[in-house]
Amino acid sequence: MKLVWSPETASKAYIDTVKSCEKLKESGVAELLSAMAAGWNAKFIVESWCHGGPIATSVGLAVAARNTGARHVCIVPDEASRLTYTQSMAEMGVAPPPEVVIAGSAEAAISRLAGLDFLVVDCKQRDFARVLRVARVSNRGAVLACKNAWQMSNNSNLSLFRWNVVLEKGTRxxxxxxxxxxKGLDIAYIGSEIGVGSGGGGSSSDDGGRKGPSRWIKHIDKKSGEEHVFRK
Structure with a gap:
């Protein structure tokens, strides 16, 4: 299985998010992520949020979830963050609100949310890399997005974020x-054969489970420095 793109759904979510976030006057991150989640027909959207963070992205993801009928879960660190989050979403007209999971560690919470196909984390949060590493993605693959990617660099025009560093070894x-x-948005599409946090056992085969000869090929993009791993 794989994710299938729907431009019509993406366009509707984008326009709906523009309308919903009009008074916030923030960057286009919310609109873009909303369009991507809806366009890929995401069915399980997960994000992390903490007190004091912007709410626009959450509104955009809620709009996408409404368009695709997705489950939308937000992980927060404590009760104060939960109250602020739900109040802010209500003020933005989001009803019903997303599910809120309270966890002192986002890493611990994400490992219990199996089957996600759209994940948004913030590079400003200390455990964002560990969250990506243990996320249990859908068998049809997943889209992973990291906000504030410029946070990783001293240069505001350069991202030092590297997917091969933050993801589990062997992730495709x-x-x-x-x-x-x-402030920089890094996005990756993870293949369905080996998901993040799968422990390397997520591969499937059409021959009744028998393993045929295969090999992994590593390719490094000379322009971006990204490392891509493919199985042939």
Missing amino acids: VVRSVFLPVG
Whole structure:
């Protein structure tokens, strides 16, 4: 199985998010992520949020979830963050609100949410890399997005974020891209054969489970420095 793109759903989610976030007057991160989640027909959207963070992305993801009928879960560190989050979403007209999971460690919470196909984390949060490493993705693959990617660099125009560093070894990155939106947005499409946090046992076969000869090929993009791993 694989993710299938729907431009019509993406366009509707984008426009709905623009309308919903009009008064926030923030960057286009929320609109872009909303369009991507809806366009890929995400069915399980997960994000992390903490007190004091912007709410626009959450609103955009809620819009996408409404368009695709997805389950939308937000991981927060404590009760104060939960109260602020739900109040802020209500003020933005998001009803019903997303599911909120309270966990002192986002890493611990994400490991219990199996089957996600769209994940958004913030590079400003200390455990964002560990969250990516243990995320249990859907068998049809997943889209992973990291906000504030410029946070990783001293140069505001350069991202030092590297997917091969933060993901579990052997994860198949089908495609990745860095976008100069907001404070930097790094996005990767993870293939379905080996998911993040799968422990290397997520491969499947059409021959009744028998393992045929195969090998992994590593390719490094000379322009971006990204490492892509493919199985042939």
